[in-house]
Amino acid sequence: MEEEELQKAVYAYLRKKGFRQTELALQEEQNRLSSSAQSDLAVSRLDNDPARYHDAYSKLRSWAYSSLDLYKHELLRVLYPVYIHCFMDLVAEGHMQEARTFFHTFREDHELTHLRDLQKLEGILSPSHLEEMELARSLRQNKVKIKLCEYSYDLLLQYLQKTQSFTMLGIINEHINFEVSAGQPSSISDDADVVALVGSSQDIAKHINQKEVRWGLLEDSVEERLERALSDSEKAEGENKEVDPEDSKQKRSVEGAKQGVSVKKLKKDKLVGATGKNIRSETSTVSMAPRVKPELTLPVMTTEVEQSILEDLRNRVQLSSLALPSISFYTFINTHNSLNCSSISHDGSLVAGGFSDSSLKVWDMAKIGRPTKTCKNYCLHLLLGESESVQNEHLLGPEERKRSYTLFQGHAGPVYSATFSPFGDFLLSSSSDSTIRLWSTKLNSNLVCYKGHNYPVWDVQFSPVGHYFASCSHDRTARIWSMDRIQPLRIMAGHLSDVDCVQWHANCNYIATGSSDKTVRLWDVQSGECVRVFIGHRSMVLSLAMSLDGRYMASGDEDGTIMMWDLSSGRCVSPLMGHSSCIWTLAFSCEGTLLASGSADCTVKLWDVTASMKVPRMEENKASSTNRLRLLKALPTKSTPVYTLRFSRRNLLFAAGALSKQV
């Protein structure tokens, strides 16, 4: 009795002084002593009775569930790591049968938050699988960090000591790092940390996230020059406000060549008149972002290109939660389920589709737009679901016999991604044959084949300035290339599973990658280092978008969740819920006020980004009610999953998807 009291006093002292390590060490020592002092029966039971995991865990579980409401959610967090480690310990010891029953008995508790991990772990059936599966291996090698308040921690320790459940204590000591904080228990919403129980140690992630990210825009960008020009002209013109009409006439002639759809022009011009002044205010908001120097040598822009960009910037429509964009939708028809990806050039005039039969097809919408009569009828018939014979008639007509697209052949496997260069003269495609090919849309031929990846290349993206591009692959790396070299310039390694998508930062100094390991990482292009790890998704990350002011990033996953990240802090600004299926694509509007998302649930949704960024600062409690406000509009398509979204420089939104027959 005396000894126990003494121990308690020592513990209390250690805790008071904050000597946590010592306390744990002492505890372990104590356990060893006491376990050796146990009766023979207990020892034999402890040694190799597989049922002890089951018993001890179920006791711990019922204790946690019956604990005080205030501390319950914190204590419940402990259960999941204990559960999976119990299971893996059982497997490692070779008790397959028991491991299975244990796994299935308590599976339901964790299915809600960890379903996908459980599905993977379920496959572990022998000790060798533990070594082989990367998830299991990383789980066993790394410690999980769990935040607890002081009192919950005490409660847990007391329980473990009283019940003498050394199995549990062992597992907790071995695999869990407690981060004990003084004061009240944390709110339930903080559970996100535990949800992303990734293999990579959170310490490392935290360490990485402390690095500096200079998210500002490039110095001397076109936007900046435009603003300067505008302010100059303002000074020069003085009161002469009536410049617009003349301007718009010129614009019309310029635009004619660019925009494929005739309606677009009319609308544009109208809007230009209305928002002429807004442009100025908008460009000035952009210039608020800090300026950074480019780390890469940037390609030189020709004057014509620069002129056209300036023209576009001047004609840009100001978008906000009150002024929603117009969306032009390109529907792929008769794809027979073989369209894997699509891409739209910046001005919307070219549309590319990558097919599973290794072909890449490019449609020039400006050309298709002209013989609208037959085309429109044709499309109507199809959309209205009329019989095939009608379609055939149309196809066999003299006009329709010609192919409406340019066919690019060269890949030896399904084409998984395609991207247009910023000015639409080049096209890159990546395929499961592990190559990337560069095509010229002017010459209609293949220029270069880039070999470097060892496995299917899932995604490829041109940098915002062209010339450079990034790719990512099943081989768990992302690579940076330039058009003139057939070898990659940088290889970014660090993801624990496939790298599924890649996106450039607006200033070209960083790329972001989304992976099957449920994390998003930000890499420095110059050094090839990982500068940010974003943890929070519960499933494979499928799409990424960077805001044009370079400050925010959005990522969409398999479950339909979109997360908005602040690049400088590495924190999730807000999760956007609303989609019910995979998010194939995301796009920020040019001034960064709107985010558009396209999903497999056949909708395009528009989100108010400004609202979602302000909310967490103002009130966290009202998250559920404000969530509604952030979704501005959901636009359903006619059974067409949305594959690609792109805002043109004038803020017209282009979308593309393949019409799929209803099952």
Next chain:
Amino acid sequence: MSIVPKETIEVIAQSIGIANLSTDVALALAPDVEYRLREIMQEAIKCMRHSKRTVLTADDVDSALSLRNVEPLYGFASGDPLRFKRAVGHKDLFYIDDKDVDLKDVINAPLPKAPLDSGVVAHWLAIEGVQPAIPENAPVEAIVAPSENKRSEHGKEDGLPVDIKLPVKHVLSRELQLYFDKITELIVSRSDSILFKEALESLATDSGLHPLVPYFSYFIADEVTRSLNDLPLLFALMRVVRSLLRNPHIHIEPYLHQLMPSMITCIVAKRLGHRIADNHWELRDFAANLVASVCRRFGHVYHNLQYRLTRTLLNAFLDPSKAMTQHYGAIQGLAALGPSVVRVLILPQLETYMQLLEPEMQLEKQKNEMKRKEAWHVYGALLCAAGKCLYERVKLFPSLLHPPTRQFWRSNGRVATKMPNKRKASSSHLLQQPALKKLASDGTAGSIPPISMTTSMQAAADGFPTPSESGIRPSSSTGQLSNESISGGSRKEKSGGKAPTPSTVLAQAWKEDLDAGHLMASLFELFGEGIFSFIQPVEMSFFL
């Protein structure tokens, strides 16, 4: 222990030529097989996602296998989903049904159509955030309530008209086909048998008949137009309609449009049945009641149902060139729709019509006995309709009626201020019966009134020798007396000889309130005391 049982391993081992695989080996292999399967599926799902699909295909599994450097499985790449069949005698052994294909057939078969080439079409998904209502966009209502749409599609009980026609072939079960054949045979050939009655009962109660309803309605419409001469058949068909309408499990609404014309035909057709002796009057009455019941049941759903019906009937009624039989049908049809319809549509026309009808009924003017008989039928129907209408009015405003009745029944005058309620139920019940029968029963039951209509009605029903004396004479002779009594009783200026012409009174009867007294006076002028038989049920109570 694992999903893959050791038996599977053994079977696979046998298939590649290892005959005696030890159980231990199979047991050890099974978990690993499961692990590999899961691994392949995980990779396959990745491939599926990168092909931007949400359905896993055999192609995805093939790509996953090639990712793992395994030879892909050949022969599963067709677009159709695989159909597994259960092996006979084993409850958990499945195989893929591979049909033998004759090479000759494949070679000789015509080339299949070339698949359509892919294309891109553009449309506006939104213009400044607003979705234009063009066919390329999803219809708005489908977005608003997909669940509701679904419900109306396969839940017929919610009473919405279903007019979505799908080009789907209807498959009738063999039993239903047999049933249908049997019923139609009964209708056509043996409609007087007991079996037919049972068939009607079955049609009215059985729950599984819904698939047959379109066939029945088509059959009925077809038969009615084809065999207007066959009275028993028409009767049988109308009975079938009634049974179908009664069946609570049948959703008859979509087929009403097909049934209504047949029923109306049975009311107002010029000739029904080929013999003179055929009692087509009864069929007309029956059909009229049927139509009225349809109107009552579905009138609130189809607002123009009753309108269209009454228009058809009124046209038949007001056309002097139409045969008497048609007039009769029209009157009965309108009368079945209720007293208010009669009040609005028949009463205003009554006087003019009576002027037309009267010569037809008189022996000296109409020599054709057949025609005369028909005219008397019409007279009976009119009388009945007007009488019911009057009865309703009287029920509503009893006080107006009392003065004349008090005069009439002097002995009972003092009790007259009390409004009898008890009798109403029984009297209204009587009214439900077909008019002629009811009159007859009324006549016998209420034989107390001194001037009974019984004789004249009897005459009308029989159409025999005394119509001219017993029908018209009473109305003219006793008219004087009762007219006096009414005018004396009501003590109003607008009564008796000074009363406005009956036609205007009738025309206004439905417009003005509580004019039952005038209505009665006018009706009395037209029908004589025959009309009094309709206020009797009320007066019956005086004797209780």
